Amino acid sequence: MPLFLHRNSFNAGEFSPMLDGRTDIPKFGMGCRRLKNFLPRVYGGVFRRPGTAYMGSLPGPGRLIDFNVSGTMQYVLEFSDLLLRIREDGDLVTDSMDATVELGSPYAASELFEVQVKQVNGVAYFTHPAHPVQRLTRYVDAATETVSWSWEVVKWSYPPMREENSSATTVRASAKTGENVILHFTETVNDIEQTKDVFLDSENIDDYIGSYIEITHRRKDALQKLNLEPDEEENNDVHSESITVIGDYTVTTYGTWIGKLIVEVLDSAKSWQEVRVFESAANDPRNISYKATSQTNAEYRLRFIHESHSGNPNAVLEVEDTRYSGLAIITKMLKDGEVPLKDRCEVEVIKDFAYGAEIAEGPTPEDPDPQFSTPYFRLGAWGKATGYPRAISFHEQRLVFGGTEAQPNTVWMSGTNDFENFRYGAYDSDPLAFTLAADEASPIQSLLSHVALLIFTQTEEWAVLTSEQTPITPANLFVRRQSRIGTTQRPALLALDAILLLERGARKVRRFGYGNEGGVSEELTVLAEHLTRSGIRQMAFQQQPDPILWCVTEDGALIAMTIDPSQNVSGWSRHETEGSFESVAVVYGDSGLADEVYFVVKRTIEEVDQYYLERLDPLWLQKLEDDNQETLVYSDSAVVYELGSPQTVFTGLDHLEGETVAILANGEYRGTAEVDSGQITLPASNYTGVVTECENVVIGLPYESVLQPTKFELETPGGTAQGRTFQTERVTLNVWKTLGIEVADGPDEEFYEAAYHDPELSLGTPTPPPSLFTGLVEEQIDGAHRENIDVTVRQTQPFPVAILSIIPKFETHGN
Incomplete structure (x- = not known):
């Protein structure tokens, strides 16, 4: 008797072959044996990943870093060997002379993935253990609204220092x-x-x-004294010698004096400015005892404008710091x-x-x-001899650095709202430094600002807490070990409300939690350990339209995890192209509907390695929802043509010279062609057999998408169905906005293409190309006797696929 099973979720992602027999795992029925170039969605179904558009080339291997100024203003920083270029909406940024902005960088290509960066508004700070801290600044001319950029080594207003000498030296x-x-x-x-x-x-x-x-x-002298009894022959406007003040100081007067006593400070222009004025009148004489604080190192003095006096009055300016x-x-x-x-x-x-x-x-x-x-x-704490910090963050309005070669588990925090000042002090807003009281000198790998400042070392995780959740100050600081896992130097990141870290070895991604009682963590790669065996090189998080963690691995693979802790969703997928993925970055999208995902892709064109900047189509979901079939991008390194007048010859394909490309013309798949001299000529329509001119054309490298669910489990009166034989007769697919799908009894079997055209019309009849289809699609399969239901879905044409559920009709045999 035929049986039916309904598989209506695939968002557990691709499972490791090591789990092939673990039908008892709660997520087993939502997993896949193969999930290539599909993205699990939180809702349960899987969507074919959109293709990538070609945005330009790099001079060599590189790394991308996001630079979001606001939700509507974003850039991508393109680093290559000793060079930084900036891209806006994929285009290289130019200066007022229309020349490409190219900034010299100290980072060699081999060092790029050890660079860490943190940004505040239009300023970003960069760290690398072998180079001084660098600063990138975006300037906007208020009058002309023109933008300019600068890249420079940070010149600290006061640098971080090591412990004071305690020897006899x-x-x-x-x-x-x-x-x-x-x-x-x-x-x-x-x-x-x-x-x-x-x-x-x-x-x-x-x-x-x-x-x-x-x-x-x-x-020698911690005070300056001013006689308030000036010589009658001298000017009645007198002042004391200056004294350098940092921290607390006091002003005290003695005797009877009439006039104005002024506390002055020397500004950067070498002019004396009033800080405080005290007056003593003949009908109300007074003495003062005044205390104040100088937050910066400055010269102070007393000035007196004399009217009268009696006795021997004087004023004293005294600093509390005797050093x-x-x-x-x-x-x-x-x-x-x-x-x-x-x-x-x-x-x-x-x-x-x-x-x-x-x-x-x-x-x-x-x-x-x-x-x-x-x-x-x-x-100094940092230098070529001692090393430079490898980790960076902002926390509670402070710029925070961690870990050098000489001080691997020390943390330095700037003054509050004074990011380039590291002069230590005792006041709440003063800079501070501390060293972890760890069992080992494991270097700090990254820092993350959350409710607490989180410190991730090579072997442990720490949280910097305060009493009653007050701000961190030099006198209010508690550092507690949370767990003993260990991380790589790739920075931990915040994805929705989840803290994600890359475990030491670069193969395991963990969700990290912390508290006064210690930390807890959940390994998110345990079901897909096979995807990370070469190690993860870089991670970037996309929030819209779906929360996805994109990861580039050391062997050039691209993997992605759809993650939503509130829905208990974490599902991995693999993504392949004709080449290898080298870097990934995510910035906010202009539309607000989707973040923009950029890649550096290495492709071999005419036997020469090329490095391209490519971007996932950020409007893929909007196009599907609007039934905009003509400009769908489901090929890689693609060029999109939206012309005012139709044509048959399309140029501008030099980056794909000699490659076989897929062609979508006015929403119809026209097959493939080879790029010759940077151009192609449209093939004939599959429906009319005639070469027609088109105005909306997408040309790019084809890629294959494959979905094969995990094994189907079926409870029978005799127990499990595992170990029996299965024969599939038919497969019903619940799809959304889909076209060009193929189905097979197994990944190595013959695939059958679903027919979306009107079955009453022959292919030779002039008809419009088939439209995207939503509903149930049935495919009859002459299935063999197999160990399980091995139904596989494939897409090779430049069309979308969204599979909401799979319903196989089958029979089982054997005891």
Whole structure:
């Protein structure tokens, strides 16, 4: 007796062959043995992936990075060997002279996938463990609305520094300010001063060139005093000497004075500006005790406009920090002949030192005044000798970096809303740094801003929490280990409300959760482990129209996971083309209906490797819903022609020279043709047998889409149907907006094409091409006796396929 089964969901995606017998898995009946160039949808059915449009070529291997300014303004950054170009809507961005914007990049092609980037508005920061932090800025001229771009190494307003020296080593400078200032490091042992090597992080001491160094001295004077009793012969407008202030300071007055006392600060233009004015009148004399904070390093002074006084009044400006720090950048490492010296260097002073004295030349210079030496110094945290951060994020209005070669599990956080300031302090908005108290020195691989700051290392996952969910401050910081999984350097990302990370080894994608009690995770590749065996190179998330995680693997494959945790959906699919996928990026779409998915695709054209930028048709779903059959893109590296007048010869196909292409002309499949001299001539219509001119034509590389569900399970009075033989007689497909579909008894059997034309008309009768079909399609199959129902659906024509369910009619045999 014939039996019927209804398979109405395929959104568990392609299953690993290792699960072929696991009919007990809840999602087994929603999985597929093969799901090639189909995308599972959250609703249960599968849709053929749209084709890709050719957008241009790259000079060589490259990587794409999204740059979303807003929901309606987006760019794609195209990196190749030592080069950055910018694309808008697929086109290369040009400058005011209509020349392509090409920015020099420090990243070689082999380094591109180790680059991490975070963006805030029109500014993006880039990190790589072997290069200084870079900044890309998009400028808009308010008057002309023209856009320009800049790419540069970040010049920190104050750089991140390492821990302050805690040994007996001291340093002294040959001068307080200027260039070519020599720093010398010594240590006194048994009252004998000896040179002391400090540049020990790298065998090549020249690696320290470009690094920062901070030198701190105790202040001789932490206050400035102003006599409020000016000489009668002098101007009644007087001021104190200036003092450098960073942090808290106080102003206090004593005695009886009449007039105005003004606190002033020196601005960047070297002009004194009022900070606060205090007045004391003859009918209401007063004294003041004022406390304030300077968030930046600045010069302050007191100014007094005198009217009268009695006694000996005065005012005192006093800083609470009794230390003063200067900053320099190393410009040269010194040598004794050919022998590198690790105890001295030459610097350019950026912020004046408190003291400096001439240092005699020679390996053991003598300082005429030992008070100029100080044990308080620290080297810059980042540089060629120590490495640069490999991870980056923004969190709570701070720019956050993590992990260098010298400090693999240290995190640096900028000042609040002061992204390029890393001068540590004790105030809530001050920059801070901390090192994970981990069992191992596993390097930080990536950072992610969520409710907490999440830190992913090579072997563990951590969360930076605060008490009562208050902001992170230097005094309010709790770092807790969440789990011990380990990740790659590919950044974790947020997909809807799911945190997705790539596990160490680059083969497993996990959904990660965290809390005060530790983290939990779910492996999302466990049902499709065979798709990631070469390792995942890059991930990008598309939200509209369906939530899909796109992944490029190390062997050039493209795989995708449809994911919606609220619907318990996570289904993988594989996607193939005539070539290999090298990179992927997703930006917001102009229509708002679909995000735009871009790829770098490597194709071999006339025996030469070419690298193309291609984009999935972002309007594929809208076209289907509007029955716009004439411009459907279901071929790869395609060119879409929408002409004002019809024609038969189509040019502009040089990128596909010598390739066999599929042709969709005015909605009809015209077969294939070979590109010759960058052009093709339309073949005759399959319905009229006549070559007709067309105005809406899509030409690109054909690709095959295949769907084969997992084995069908059937409970019988005798138990499972596994182990019996099956014979399929008919297959009914519930389809939506579909054309050109083929069905077979198995993947290696003969395929039968569904007939969508009016069966009462012969193919020789002039009729319009068949329209997209929605409904039930039945195909009779002369099925063989098989171990299971191996029904396979295929599409090779440049048309869409959407399969909502499959209903096989079959018989079983055997005990």
